[in-house]
Amino acid sequence: MDSLKNKVAIVGAADTEVGIVPHLSATQLYVKAAKLALDDAGLTKNDIDGLITCVSFAEPIMYHAEMIAEYMQIFPRYCMTAPSGGGTTLAIMHHAASAIATGMCHTVLITMADSQVSGLSRDKAIEAMAGAGHPQFERPYGPPIPAFYALLARAHEHAYGTTAAQRAAVAVACRKHASMNPAAQMRKPITVDDVLNSRMIADPLHLLDCSLVSDGGAAIIMTSAERARDFKTKPVYMLGTGEGHSHEHIGQARSLTTSAAKEAGERAFAMAGLAPKDIDVAELYDCFTPVVIIELEDLGFCPKGEGGRFVENGRIELGGELPVNTHGGLLSHCHPGHPGSMFSVTEAVRQLRGECGPRQVPDAKVALVHAQGGIMSTHCTSIFSSEQI
Amino acid sequence: MAPQIAKTLPIPTLETRPYWDGCKRHELRIQRCAACSHFQFYPRLYCTECFSDRVEWITASGRATVLSFTIVRRPVTQAFKDDLPYVVALVTLEEGPSMMTNIVGCPPEQVAIGMPLKVTFEDWSDEISIAKFRPA
Numbered sequence: 001m002d003s004l005k006n007k008v009a010i011v012g013a014a015d016t017e018v019g020i021v022p023h024l025s026a027t028q029l030y031v032k033a034a035k036l037a038l039d040d041a042g043l044t045k046n047d048i049d050g051l052i053t054c055v056s057f058a059e060p061i062m063y064h065a066e067m068i069a070e071y072m073q074i075f076p077r078y079c080m081t082a083p084s085g086g087g088t089t090l091a092i093m094h095h096a097a098s099a100i101a102t103g104m105c106h107t108v109l110i111t112m113a114d115s116q117v118s119g120l121s122r123d124k125a126i127e128a129m130a131g132a133g134h135p136q137f138e139r140p141y142g143p144p145i146p147a148f149y150a151l152l153a154r155a156h157e158h159a160y161g162t163t164a165a166q167r168a169a170v171a172v173a174c175r176k177h178a179s180m181n182p183a184a185q186m187r188k189p190i191t192v193d194d195v196l197n198s199r200m201i202a203d204p205l206h207l208l209d210c211s212l213v214s215d216g217g218a219a220i221i222m223t224s225a226e227r228a229r230d231f232k233t234k235p236v237y238m239l240g241t242g243e244g245h246s247h248e249h250i251g252q253a254r255s256l257t258t259s260a261a262k263e264a265g266e267r268a269f270a271m272a273g274l275a276p277k278d279i280d281v282a283e284l285y286d287c288f289t290p291v292v293i294i295e296l297e298d299l300g301f302c303p304k305g306e307g308g309r310f311v312e313n314g315r316i317e318l319g320g321e322l323p324v325n326t327h328g329g330l331l332s333h334c335h336p337g338h339p340g341s342m343f344s345v346t347e348a349v350r351q352l353r354g355e356c357g358p359r360q361v362p363d364a365k366v367a368l369v370h371a372q373g374g375i376m377s378t379h380c381t382s383i384f385s386s387e388q389i
Numbered sequence: 390m391a392p393q394i395a396k397t398l399p400i401p402t403l404e405t406r407p408y409w410d411g412c413k414r415h416e417l418r419i420q421r422c423a424a425c426s427h428f429q430f431y432p433r434l435y436c437t438e439c440f441s442d443r444v445e446w447i448t449a450s451g452r453a454t455v456l457s458f459t460i461v462r463r464p465v466t467q468a469f470k471d472d473l474p475y476v477v478a479l480v481t482l483e484e485g486p487s488m489m490t491n492i493v494g495c496p497p498e499q500v501a502i503g504m505p506l507k508v509t510f511e512d513w514s515d516e517i518s519i520a521k522f523r524p525a
Contacts, residue, residue, distance in 0.1 A: 137488065147461050201462055
């Protein structure tokens with residue numbers, strides 16, 4: 001099959017309010033995000049013939065996308081629920097692009113949300129997360145989610161001399177960007193020392209190395225590049241996308257320091273015909289700070305082992321060489337669970353449209369979004385542009 | 390050994406039963422492929438290297454080294470609260486495969502990547518014993 005390059009575009013993108021949103025249920029967050037994205041695109045709900053959602057922790061329903069379609073009273077010809085989050089959430093755009101390119105449907109609404117604070121008590125959310133790991137060969141050892149990532153951080157430290165202060169620089173950059181984003185959940189600037197002095201959760205990860213627990217929803221509307229020209233919004237084209245999948249359980253990982261982000265990135269860059277130097281802004285999955293460092297290496301922004309040094313001295317902050325997570329990321333903007341990477345996509349769209357005000361990357365033409373799910377298990381990279389390059 | 394009734398006991402399956410039967414006898418059992426001599430953990434129907442069905446159970450040496458580790462300061466559930474701080478580690482068995490475990494028998498701060506280990510078992514019930522590792 002021909003490459004998906006330049007075949008599809010995002011014509012609508014929106015977030016709901018995020019953070020702690022007690023007045024909206026999970027289902028309402030999905031539908032509100034959908035409504036806002038439709039308004040952004042200038043479409044009505046009846047223009048949608050493809051619908052994709054992710055599952056919800058707060059309101060788990062087996063046929064989730066079908067339920068959202070029913071709630072909205074739309075009757076799509078293509079309807080699918082993404083079964084998990086992280087890389088899967090972003091990879092679903094790969095599927096949507098294929099569905100549009102092959103004529104399975106014309107206009108896809110992807111809406112993702114959850115209510116991890118208000119719809120689910122904090123302890124229940126953590127208990128839900130305790131379901132992570134192999135039931136016989138991992139859970140008996142009591143690893144909370146941060147412990148899985150601490151294993152990666154420690155291995156990277158050991159192999160390459162990466163430091164706690166370098167990981168903290170990731171959290172500081174995200175918070176700096178969140179401080180410039182009125183929508184972000186955590187907006188008070190922090191320093192490297194604040195991160196290092198925050199409570200130890202799972203050595204070597206501190207509280208501020210860990211992402212947030214949030215409510216919120218985000219939605220996008222995708223259609224063919226041809227149709228996209230008729231919309232009121234400036235189309236954001238998909239230039240490349242690629243996936244990489246290496247394991248489910250961390251004990252089965254091929255490597256603790258190199259991830260399948262390498263394959264995902266290589267595939268996306270190959271489709272786009274671009275290289276890391278062509279990227280103006282990157283929205284990288286940041287559930288924990290060491291993940292960003294590994295992704296920067298595996299995606300080719302720096303050599304393997306140099307990620308720690310790469311994030312120092314403001315290089316990933318606005319005004320730096322490669323601004324990362326300009327909305328604040330999962331570390332400071334919001335992290336409602338499965339929808340996480342969808343907020344990276346909506347931010348990439350806003351950056352490429354030039355709508356970001358004080359946090360706008362000047363002349364941003366090409367944005368990269370990367371997401372990973374599981375424990376560095378499943379990866380997707382997508383490259384977008386305001387132009388068909 | 391004090392009973393740890395609050396922790397959820399793993400439930401052996403048809404495929405994993407020989408592993409858990411081994412743990413009950415305080416033996417660490419993994420699979421070896423009779424066709425290509427590849428060792429694997431966790432147990433599977435076929436060899437992950439050559440996909441032969443000639444996988445056999447053997448008793449591992451119980452020797453391993455630390456691949457990576459973390460000291461958990463906030464428990465995954467309240468059932469693990471009394472264990473704090475505890476070490477969750479990935480270890481590389483002498484035979485090659487890696488597995489998750491806890492490292493016990495030394496202060497958490499003494500654990501280091503590459504540290505040699507020996508398997509030890511914690512009896513959680515009459516049926517279930519959990520393989521952990523201590524410094525060799």
